[in-house]
Amino acid sequence: MKRQRLSLCLLFLIGFCGLVLRFPSALMAAEETPTPSGTPAAKGAAEHPSVRAVGVHRWNDEQRTANVVYAQRGDEIWVDIINFKDWVNSLGDKKPQNHEIKDLILYLDHFPLKGVSPIYWYEGQEFTDKSVEYTRTTVGFSLVRNDSSKPGWSHLLNQPVLNRKVIVSVGFANGEEIDSWVNPKQVTEKDQQFYLTVIPKFRTAFGLIVILGALIAFLGLARHTHIIRDASAPRRPDGQRPYSLARGQMAFWFFLVIASYFFLWIVTGDMDTLNTSVLGLIGISAGTALGSAFVDASKPI
Numbered sequence: 226m227k228r229q230r231l232s233l234c235l236l237f238l239i240g241f242c243g244l245v246l247r248f249p250s251a252l253m254a255a256e257e258t259p260t261p262s263g264t265p266a267a268k269g270a271a272e273h274p275s276v277r278a279v280g281v282h283r284w285n286d287e288q289r290t291a292n293v294v295y296a297q298r299g300d301e302i303w304v305d306i307i308n309f310k311d312w313v314n315s316l317g318d319k320k321p322q323n324h325e326i327k328d329l330i331l332y333l334d335h336f337p338l339k340g341v342s343p344i345y346w347y348e349g350q351e352f353t354d355k356s357v358e359y360t361r362t363t364v365g366f367s368l369v370r371n372d373s374s375k376p377g378w379s380h381l382l383n384q385p386v387l388n389r390k391v392i393v394s395v396g397f398a399n400g401e402e403i404d405s406w407v408n409p410k411q412v413t414e415k416d417q418q419f420y421l422t423v424i425p426k427f428r429t430a431f432g433l434i435v436i437l438g439a440l441i442a443f444l445g446l447a448r449h450t451h452i453i454r455d456a457s458a459p460r461r462p463d464g465q466r467p468y469s470l471a472r473g474q475m476a477f478w479f480f481l482v483i484a485s486y487f488f489l490w491i492v493t494g495d496m497d498t499l500n501t502s503v504l505g506l507i508g509i510s511a512g513t514a515l516g517s518a519f520v521d522a523s524k525p526i
């Protein structure tokens with residue numbers, strides 16, 4: 226009996242000591258366990274600053290559901306920037322003196338369009354699927370071609386294609402450009418692609434109709450009138466006067482210049498593409514025809 230009582234007392238003492246030693250450790254573990262934070266941003270890493278989406282602004286609406294976006298010169302587009310201020314702070318010594326949102330410019334295929342500045346912008350706080358808080362800055366740009374942006378547009382419009390895939394980004398005039406997720410190489414279905422319309426269909430159709438209509442009218446006049454015939458030359462056996470080389474040359478260069486002018490208007494949208502060299506070429510061809518007419522007039526009858 227004494228041995229049984231002694232064994233029970235020993236077991237009771239061991240159990241009591243184990244309970245006493247476990248209680249402080251459980252209390253310390255409870256103190257070390259972090260309590261859930263009320264801020265969702267504490268549950269994940271910060272979002273990488275970058276351009277995440279782009280779209281065309283139409284009828285006071287920003288269409289955000291399209292994976293493929295088409296835009297052309299004259300359109301207004303919007304660009305979503307994630308954590309813009311974090312990107313500016315990460316520039317360090319490369320940060321320009323003017324580094325606000327209004328100082329941004331649009332980048333297409335890493336070419337800066339220095340004359341294309343924001344026309345509106347707004348910010349908002351949002352959360353990802355992993356409850357990570359970030360700042361989304363939506364900035365609007367107008368795809369205009371002015372004196373400042375002509376160098377950048379020249380690189381973008383040097384390929385006469387209907388639509389060209391480009392990378393859309395933003396940055397500052399000193400060459401600092403933020404990363405972009407709008408990439409021509411679509412990896413997944415969620416990746417967005419942006420197409421810049423180089424040759425608009427409406428302008429192309431209008432220009433071709435004008436050029437072809439003028440060409441058909443000219444051929445008809447050349448066939449049935451003396452518009453490019455030598456009026457002072459004797460008639461041929463068929464009763465028609467021979468064609469004039471000087472007038473034919475003037476007409477050829479005239480139509481070549483007109484066709485080139487319309488093509489440049491279709492691609493660039495500019496109406497002032499006739500430079501002094503082209504005007505000089507037209508003047509030389511017209512002078513040749515005029516000189517031929519003076520020579521023919523000076524001949525004795």
